[in-house]
Amino acid sequence: MTLLEVRGLGKHFSGLHAVDDVDLDIAEGRITAIIGPNGAGKSTLFNLLAGFYRPTSGTVRFHDRDITGMSPHRTVAHGIARTFQTTKLFEDATVLDNVLSGRIVRSRSTVFDAVLRTPRHRREERLNLDKAMAALEFTGIAGYRDEIAASVPQEVQKRVSIALALATEPQLLLLDEPAAGLTEEETVGFAQLIRDIVADGITVGLVEHRMSMVMSLADHILVLDHGKEIASGTPDAIRTDPQVIEAYLGADHADQEGAG
Amino acid sequence: MTTTFSPQRIGTVLVALALLAAPLTLGGEEYVLRVLTVGATYAIAVYGMNLILGLTGQLSLAHGGFFGIGVYVVGLLTTDYHWAFWPSLAVAVVATAVGGYVAGVVALRTHEEYFAIFTMAMGFIIFLVISRWESVTHAHSGVSGVKFPEGFGAVDFSEPIVMYYLVLVFLLGAAYVTYAVRRSGIGRTLVAIRTSEDLARSIGVNVGLNKQLAFAASTTLAGLGGGLFAAVQGFVGPSAAGIDLTFEMLMFILVGGLGTVLGPVVGTFLVLFLFEFFQDFEAYRFLVLGPIIVVLVIFAPRGIVGYLNQFVGRVRSRRANGSRNPGRPHDDRKAESTTDVKEAL
Numbered sequence: 001m002t003l004l005e006v007r008g009l010g011k012h013f014s015g016l017h018a019v020d021d022v023d024l025d026i027a028e029g030r031i032t033a034i035i036g037p038n039g040a041g042k043s044t045l046f047n048l049l050a051g052f053y054r055p056t057s058g059t060v061r062f063h064d065r066d067i068t069g070m071s072p073h074r075t076v077a078h079g080i081a082r083t084f085q086t087t088k089l090f091e092d093a094t095v096l097d098n099v100l101s102g103r104i105v106r107s108r109s110t111v112f113d114a115v116l117r118t119p120r121h122r123r124e125e126r127l128n129l130d131k132a133m134a135a136l137e138f139t140g141i142a143g144y145r146d147e148i149a150a151s152v153p154q155e156v157q158k159r160v161s162i163a164l165a166l167a168t169e170p171q172l173l174l175l176d177e178p179a180a181g182l183t184e185e186e187t188v189g190f191a192q193l194i195r196d197i198v199a200d201g202i203t204v205g206l207v208e209h210r211m212s213m214v215m216s217l218a219d220h221i222l223v224l225d226h227g228k229e230i231a232s233g234t235p236d237a238i239r240t241d242p243q244v245i246e247a248y249l250g251a252d253h254a255d256q257e258g259a260g
Numbered sequence: 261m262t263t264t265f266s267p268q269r270i271g272t273v274l275v276a277l278a279l280l281a282a283p284l285t286l287g288g289e290e291y292v293l294r295v296l297t298v299g300a301t302y303a304i305a306v307y308g309m310n311l312i313l314g315l316t317g318q319l320s321l322a323h324g325g326f327f328g329i330g331v332y333v334v335g336l337l338t339t340d341y342h343w344a345f346w347p348s349l350a351v352a353v354v355a356t357a358v359g360g361y362v363a364g365v366v367a368l369r370t371h372e373e374y375f376a377i378f379t380m381a382m383g384f385i386i387f388l389v390i391s392r393w394e395s396v397t398h399a400h401s402g403v404s405g406v407k408f409p410e411g412f413g414a415v416d417f418s419e420p421i422v423m424y425y426l427v428l429v430f431l432l433g434a435a436y437v438t439y440a441v442r443r444s445g446i447g448r449t450l451v452a453i454r455t456s457e458d459l460a461r462s463i464g465v466n467v468g469l470n471k472q473l474a475f476a477a478s479t480t481l482a483g484l485g486g487g488l489f490a491a492v493q494g495f496v497g498p499s500a501a502g503i504d505l506t507f508e509m510l511m512f513i514l515v516g517g518l519g520t521v522l523g524p525v526v527g528t529f530l531v532l533f534l535f536e537f538f539q540d541f542e543a544y545r546f547l548v549l550g551p552i553i554v555v556l557v558i559f560a561p562r563g564i565v566g567y568l569n570q571f572v573g574r575v576r577s578r579r580a581n582g583s584r585n586p587g588r589p590h591d592d593r594k595a596e597s598t599t600d601v602k603e604a605l
Binding site: 050052071073074076077080082083084088089090091092093097100101102103104105107109110111113114115117121124125128132165167168 | 315335388436437440441443444445446447449451452455456458459460462463464465466
């Protein structure tokens with residue numbers, strides 16, 4: 001079943017067609033990867049799906065509901081979470097407090113509940129703590145819960161950002177280069193984490209430069225170049241697609257691996 | 261859950277006791293009591309500044325202006341329009357809440373230094389209106405004969421000491437609201453916005469709406485403080501709406517500790533005490549106060565309360581984690597204990 005359906009999506013920045021007439025179906029319970037050379041429009045596409053940018057054309061449907069141009073606080077509420085290419089965290093806060101922030105969107109308590117300490121507020125705070133701890137354990141970083149986010153190793157920070165996204169209880173998780181800057185060994189751990197996420201029933205959208213990771217993980221791949229789709233299909237089909245080899249894998253394959 | 265004798269709790273109790281006992285120990289002189297009461301009205305407004313600056317990180321310089329709106333709504337309604345105090349205060353609160361919300365719609369389209377400049381202009385416009393609109397505000401002749409709050413039973417607010425305790429009740433209320441907001445999801449929302457608006461957005465925070473509500477809450481507390489100030493002073497002039505007042509409040513909160521629960525009250529009373537102490541120097545007192553504040557900002561950028569918090573947090577985590585190896589899960593610790601170090605004060 002299609003969870004997210006994109007039709008004719010475009011984003012133009014004063015003449016530059018960052019994303020141009022893109023169609024994409026993200027199947028529920030699968031990993032869909034978006035690849036392409038630098039500047040191909042992958043991150044822009046993510047920003048459009050998550051509501052950070054308003055598309056200039058086209059539609060985005062999620063669960064058969066039109067979410068085109070919806071602002072992020074509503075897309076997150078509908079169940080789309082994202083991480084950023086450069087890890088963004090609440091750096092001065094503890095790891096646990098970071099992940100607790102992911103619960104904001106699922107909380108219904110008002111300031112009055114907080115002032116009056118209503119049972120609802122206390123119940124919710126307890127639930128939030130449980131959910132946040134569950135996300136920390138799921139991502140394997142429960143031991144860092146009281147550390148300040150800025151002071152934990154980079155790999156842990158990346159896991160925190162994923163735990164934070166998971167705490168919002170998404171149905172679709174958009175990961176923007178989750179393995180950027182990781183060692184080969186850490187990348188293996190991240191691939192496993194992504195598999196675990198999918199096994200947990202969450203659909204994953206993945207932008208990634210490491211071809212080995214993409215090819216081994218993805219069920220479906222969309223290849224962009226200059227904002228346009230140049231191919232889409234299974235990893236095997238993409239690997240042998242002449243256009244992809246020419247535009248991407250061929251000429252600067254080595255560069256891409258290095259830039260990852 | 262906070263342990264019963266956490267340093268934060270002891271600190272809070274000490275500050276509360278000091279405020280409660282102050283008039284009894286120092287208050288032989290009415291002058292001292294008056295300074296304390298006026299200080300408490302400022303502190304209420306400073307709690308408002310704390311909400312917008314301390315929690316969401318937006319420097320609003322319209323604060324003196326909104327304080328002035330509170331002052332003049334109560335001042336004019338209870339004199340020229342012969343209203344009772346309490347309904348006048350209610351109007352002041354509603355006016356500054358609505359005014360803040362509407363102003364926030366426009367002001368919060370700007371960011372950082374532009375927001376500061378924009379709100380400073382807003383504050384200055386309010387000051388100009390108050391100081392020039394002679395037919396309504398009496399301009400520089402000010403408003404005199406502002407009514408005391410109507411008492412009930414044996415409670416008579418024209419007694420300075422009773423008035424002090426009334427203002428104190430509101431002050432403690434403002435502190436409690438700050439405490440409740442900080443430890444709730446709302447506090448988390450506001451701090452998320454302060455740290456990174458993009459990240460806040462990505463986890464589903466409605467950044468615009470929350471900033472607007474925080475701004476409105478902050479102007480409301482300024483209006484409340486102003487309304488009480490008018491009753492305490494009895495006579496008010498345009499300086500109660502001035503830009504100087506905004507910067508004094510900013511100084512109070514920087515000294516006390518941004519974003520903390522006790523910072524506004526500690527900072528306000530401490531700086532006011534220094535003002536009084538160096539009173540003989542008149543305008544030159546800033547020659548002494550300026551360097552003190554610079555030194556403080558360098559060595560305790562989070563203010564006095566922030567500094568003490570940090571100190572307590574360090575000691576505690578050293579004690580708790582002495583031999584801990586990060587990465588090892590430690591489920592044995594009480595789940596709630598993490599939040600108390602940062603949030604109790």
